[in-house]
Amino acid sequence: MTERRNYTAAEVLAVMSSRLLKDGQIVFAGVGLPLLAAILAQRTHAPTLTILFEGGTIGAFVEPGQLPPSTNEQRCCRRANMLLPSTDVLLLLQRGYVDIGFMGGAQIDKHGNLNSSFIGDAENPTARLPGTGGGNDIASLTNMIVAMKHEKRRFVEKVDFVTSPGFLDGGRSREKAGLDLGGLFRVVTDLAILGFDEKSRDMKVVALHPGVTAKEIQDNTGFELIIERNVETTPPPTEDELKVLRHLDPDRLYIA
Amino acid sequence: MTERRNYTAAEVLAVMSSRLLKDGQIVFAGVGLPLLAAILAQRTHAPTLTILFEGGTIGAFVEPGQLPPSTNEQRCCRRANMLLPSTDVLLLLQRGYVDIGFMGGAQIDKHGNLNSSFIGDAENPTARLPGTGGGNDIASLTNMIVAMKHEKRRFVEKVDFVTSPGFLDGGRSREKAGLDLGGLFRVVTDLAILGFDEKSRDMKVVALHPGVTAKEIQDNTGFELIIERNVETTPPPTEDELKVLRHLDPDRLYIA
């Protein structure tokens, strides 16, 4: 879809998610694309946004071209405001100091549940995935944005295993499970920005990216999406956004 | 009793309690006389003993003549090994890293319960005392030595208010209350070293200080003490002990 354009699918993903972050927010960011998008936001429309990392960092400046391999290495700490034990930075979620959790996803379902543990049956899995890390904590305790590639095998009716809770079985099932607060706010993909119906908590399209059709997104999704007739289209990435992004990731580790 | 001797009652108290501390122990010490006695031990027979203070200090060197007004000021921190939040130094008691708690007392009873809260009825007290501080935590969670002046009004049948638990009502009542571990090990006074009967948990004399008679100690106690016929006598303070002590407290704040 983006072949004719001067940006890649990953760049669309980064730009579109960065736009969802607001100035002044505290963002708990995962490594890779979420980190990149959060820095992009900071360097464009959100200069007083603060990034937290699961390793324990508050408000670091990651150097362009020196993206960290996880959120636990010193590249995540450069010129930080504070370094905390990992437990305590995760407890900031529980205490409520985090405005947005922002992570990637391997498999997601209609109600926004995320799976990063098992493909297939957990007892006899086809594939064992690396696990939750802090993902479950973030998803349980704060409002969250997930950024991921839009593929049919990743967008499934029901995840094989709920590693990080979205809206569970939809409706008020999340609240009933004891999760009073937070929840998946937006899913950003290379095709669209998605949200959830207030009542059923079924996934719906909030806006399509430039050039994407309702049919195209439905074809790439393993369940039926709610798509309103006059759904909005996101403005395309600007030259400025792309320039900053490419400056941050000159080796194109995440934006290729 | 010590009039004819070359040392004061407070000095006897400090020396006799310091001798109860063993080399290599971790001692949680209160300010004033306990602190003084712990430093004395460190400088005589127990060079690898470590002193903890409730404020949060691990293993400081208090300067002679610069005794702190409480365990929370910088005089308690000089050349310490570590400074912790107060909560965490108190949690060392609960985790079990403390060998001995060592504090002063205002009022004690037959079963070693301590009162530092109310004289008289708690609802309408004759006197409101300053309260527990960390005393209750120490007495609840570790083996403890109390150092105090031996006076009839301080040694009572039953304290007006149990601020810091000793053996409660005696027997196994401490364990029954949920306090599985620790307990008052020794009470050191200017007259004697006292302990508790293994079964009844009634206070008994372990050893009398030089020149003190069984009658003298009973006369200064508000309940009946267990005193065995051939009770030991403690060796008198040595010149060396007194010299170190007076060097530590040249203004005689605590040893007068």
Added chain:
Amino acid sequence: MTAYQELRKKTEARDHSLRERVMSLEEAAGLVKEGDLIGLGGSTMSRTPLAMIWALIRAGAKGHTIARGISCQEGDLTFASGLCNHVITSWMSHGLNWGVSKIMRNYTEQKRAVFEEWSHMAMGLRFRAGAMGLPFLPMRAMMGSDLMGRLPNVKTMECPFTGEKLVAVPALNPDIAFIHVQRCDAYGNAQMDGLPFLDADLAMAANRVVMTTERIISNDQIRRAPDHTRIPFFTVDAVVEVPFGCAPHECYGVYEPFFSHHDYYADLLKKDAEKGVAEYLQRFYYEPKDWNDYLGRLGMAELQDAARRGRSINND
């Protein structure tokens, strides 16, 4: 709405941005609302946030509940000025060298004020539960003592795994906390030297924080040693630069307690404690035209002496 949802809502409504929060003592005193439960940092005679207490007493605030791990002579002043009529603490007096506080005795024995007594660890864990976003924490002290029976909100519980008896202490999330540190940037990132006491938990637990500081340093200075930052900016609502902001108490490495001033204070209260403390409040709290005038009344010689002793902590 549950208590947790309410706490989260209040926290969400605060400004989390990396912005300057510097104001005057008087402006910061204005952040305190009627009925607020106030948490105080420091312990006993160390890093007591006296400048904010001073400003609040001068502003005529009355009837607050104050929570502090261990209280000291500032307690006399908060009782006598009417700022506080309920203290939640583990210990309250002036200090070993000055005997039991007569003001504490008078106010509590005559039921003009409540002294709610928890163990020191319980106080610490109440702030920590608040800091962690938990409704309670378990602990193993206070059982069997008479403290339990006098507390309005403490419970025993069974461990869900072992069945052991434990004490549950409820979270304490003060409406506002006052904390004094050696250095802090304009955003509120605070670094402190010496004993940290309960301050990091208190800041994290509170719904608003006023940070007074010996000096405001640049954010660059903070970022050069991020592993020494103890309190992050987003918990802080006001930063006030107040040199000697704990005087006549101590600020580690900067000044020790003003010992002879404490002797003077104790003498003043010796004959008639209430008259003495009223005179003290008049001379040191109500009359001074500003904080520097207050410091001047403590005396230049005292101040120099306390500072000399304070900085000597690092001498070998």
Added chain:
Amino acid sequence: MTAYQELRKKTEARDHSLRERVMSLEEAAGLVKEGDLIGLGGSTMSRTPLAMIWALIRAGAKGHTIARGISCQEGDLTFASGLCNHVITSWMSHGLNWGVSKIMRNYTEQKRAVFEEWSHMAMGLRFRAGAMGLPFLPMRAMMGSDLMGRLPNVKTMECPFTGEKLVAVPALNPDIAFIHVQRCDAYGNAQMDGLPFLDADLAMAANRVVMTTERIISNDQIRRAPDHTRIPFFTVDAVVEVPFGCAPHECYGVYEPFFSHHDYYADLLKKDAEKGVAEYLQRFYYEPKDWNDYLGRLGMAELQDAARRGRSINND
């Protein structure tokens, strides 16, 4: 005897004195007993106590359970060597840049090893409960997820005050913990730079601790900055000086990960993971005559490059 009484008894039996605890890697490996549950400090690719893992694998230790907040490539080596057949962690793989670990997949999918998955915060709170001498801590995550159903020892509970539903996670007190820091004195007082991860709680929770350190410094140096000490000596049973003790992982401010070595490792495993890891173990774990030989096999150029990148963290 209750679990708490047993923990206290073990702790009481340890030598708490201020004494030197310095020994060799091999001697320290001898402190590990059969069946010990081993806790590892650091996180992912940072401050991983690799030298001790190396020594233990060489000593032929087998069948241990290992607990770590977040695991990394060292997990491959502990599985493939037989050192570990049960990992308690929140995440295990090599790292974003190198794809999902084939060794982790093979061993867990074929049930040759157990991967017990808790959330990262749950891991942290399990160590913290252990550090606090508590049997459990409450938390608000993991509810509603499928993690709960697969864990052998987690419970939901009601808050004794509010009645809210909470998750109780049980204390984790490892038999022995391995922790690597930048500097430590001969007694075991450890100071670290950069992210502290779960290490302070882990040290406090464990029943024995081996502290490896880039360098042993004097106790005087520790005492000059006691508020930077993160782990006190009395929790430590062995101090081992091992420069580059995390290589090819990172030690903040000293060296970054040896990135090209990680690429080399990933390449080696690409075709046949099990054959590749066996070859790797042979070359880097079994063959070297000592730790310096191991470092030499990593390569001097790699080592210099990692160190240059490591110390650059403080460049402005």
